[in-house]
Amino acid sequence: MREDFHLAAAYGWTVGELRFDWQKLLENKDREIGRLNGVYERVLANAGVEIHRARAEVVDRHTVQMDGRRTTAKHILVATGSWPVLPVIPGIEHAITSNEAFALERLPRRAVVVGGGYIALEFASIFHGLGVETMLSYRGKRLLRGFDAELGTRIAEEMSAKGMTLCFGCEPAAMRKLADGSLEIELTDGTLSQTDLVMFATGRRPNSARLGLEAAGVELAVDGAVIVDRYSATSVPSIHAVGDVTNRINLTPVATAEAMWLARTLFRDEPTAVDHENVATAVFSNPNVATVGLSEERARERFGEVDIYKTSFRALKLTLSDKAERTFMKLVVDRASQRVLGAHMIGPDAGEVIQGMAIAVKLGATKAQFTATIGIHPTVAEEFVTMRDKAA
Numbered sequence: 001m002r003e004d005f006h007l008a009a010a011y012g013w014t015v016g017e018l019r020f021d022w023q024k025l026l027e028n029k030d031r032e033i034g035r036l037n038g039v040y041e042r043v044l045a046n047a048g049v050e051i052h053r054a055r056a057e058v059v060d061r062h063t064v065q066m067d068g069r070r071t072t073a074k075h076i077l078v079a080t081g082s083w084p085v086l087p088v089i090p091g092i093e094h095a096i097t098s099n100e101a102f103a104l105e106r107l108p109r110r111a112v113v114v115g116g117g118y119i120a121l122e123f124a125s126i127f128h129g130l131g132v133e134t135m136l137s138y139r140g141k142r143l144l145r146g147f148d149a150e151l152g153t154r155i156a157e158e159m160s161a162k163g164m165t166l167c168f169g170c171e172p173a174a175m176r177k178l179a180d181g182s183l184e185i186e187l188t189d190g191t192l193s194q195t196d197l198v199m200f201a202t203g204r205r206p207n208s209a210r211l212g213l214e215a216a217g218v219e220l221a222v223d224g225a226v227i228v229d230r231y232s233a234t235s236v237p238s239i240h241a242v243g244d245v246t247n248r249i250n251l252t253p254v255a256t257a258e259a260m261w262l263a264r265t266l267f268r269d270e271p272t273a274v275d276h277e278n279v280a281t282a283v284f285s286n287p288n289v290a291t292v293g294l295s296e297e298r299a300r301e302r303f304g305e306v307d308i309y310k311t312s313f314r315a316l317k318l319t320l321s322d323k324a325e326r327t328f329m330k331l332v333v334d335r336a337s338q339r340v341l342g343a344h345m346i347g348p349d350a351g352e353v354i355q356g357m358a359i360a361v362k363l364g365a366t367k368a369q370f371t372a373t374i375g376i377h378p379t380v381a382e383e384f385v386t387m388r389d390k391a392a
Contacts, residue, residue, distance in 0.1 A: 002129050010321035020130055022107040029102055058212040061238045075238055075266055078226055080211065082204040082244035091175030094183055095198040098123060108132055108196035112185060114171050115201035116143045121285035123199060128164045129286055135165040137172065144283065148295035148344045154328050155289055155346055161324065162286065172198060206245045223247065230273040232262045249276050280358035282351030287325060290354035293342030293361045296332050305335040308392040315347065316378050329383050338366045343384065353381045
């Protein structure tokens with residue numbers, strides 16, 4: 001958003017001195033969360049749901065205990081999500097996670113965000129976008145492990161070009177608080193760095209501990225994930241689980257869909273298996289990353305020969321300014337059937353664009369059908385239907 005003010009000047013707008021009020025953001029955030037919680041609670045109440053504000057523990061396959069009171073049910077659903085994991089290093093008590101990021105009393109002047117996934121990129125972008133001197137520290141060599149490799153390489157280039165410091169092959173090995181309240185970090189590459197805030201986004205663990213699940217016979221994975229079948233049933237037939245606690249695809253709309261499929265299975269006599277094929281997702285970093293379908297690497301593993309189409313360009317709205325940010329788009333196509341297996345994008349509003357592409361990929365559209373679709377000009381999205389030359 002800060003960049004939009006600078007871009008406006010290129011279009012003739014006179015923009016005054018930029019000021020940001022962290023406390024105002026927190027107040028508005030709290031108010032909106034309160035409003036949403038009220039909406040959800042009313043929906044539940046109107047549906048006849050009885051809400052208990054207490055910690056629950058599974059006693060047996062049909063019983064849950066809360067505050068000493070036991071409740072029985074034909075079905076039990078576990079949807080307790082996940083929780084951030086912090087490494088065991090000296091001084092870790094001085095670090096925060098995403099849980100605390102929007103509860104800080106004041107915005108730091110300098111911040112180090114540790115990690116290379118969704119949460120790390122998003123919070124590094126937030127801090128940097130708010131004017132914080134930000135370093136993204138990642139032990140690996142490429143961001144966004146599990147995504148198309150080219151996306152990880154290119155998003156690092158774009159974030160670096162925006163002025164963010166990226167440190168690959170390094171992460172904090174120890175931290176200590178200095179007399180002035182700042183933090184000194186010893187990195188695994190042997191260097192020392194000073195900052196005001198360290199935020200770890202290096203993984204989350206399924207929230208299954210101390211729920212009585214194992215004692216009730218529910219099988220858990222080594223990482224604590226509740227093991228379920230394709231109908232979200234656990235090893236105990238009357239106990240089911242959905243969402244991040246199962247550690248399948250950890251996205252809010254996926255958890256919602258899993259719950260809907262389970263409801264059909266249990267209450268409509270319509271056994272509906274979970275469908276995790278071609279789930280679209282976005283990383284709301286700056287710039288955005290979005291993807292649906294298979295990466296180039298995964299497509300080659302599953303289908304052998306593939307055709308790759310890609311483009312990199314400076315968006316039209318930037319041409320009146322000195323901004324050099326580039327949008328990147330890529331299509332992965334099965335060479336034999338010409339079906340589009342994956343669509344990937346880095347650029348503004350990538351999530352909005354890929355949502356539309358996801359319908360085509362889900363329906364099995366071919367490259368010829370993409371090409372036969374007339375683009376909307378001038379838009380960024382039209383590039384997905386105008387790519388003609390193979391890159392590989």
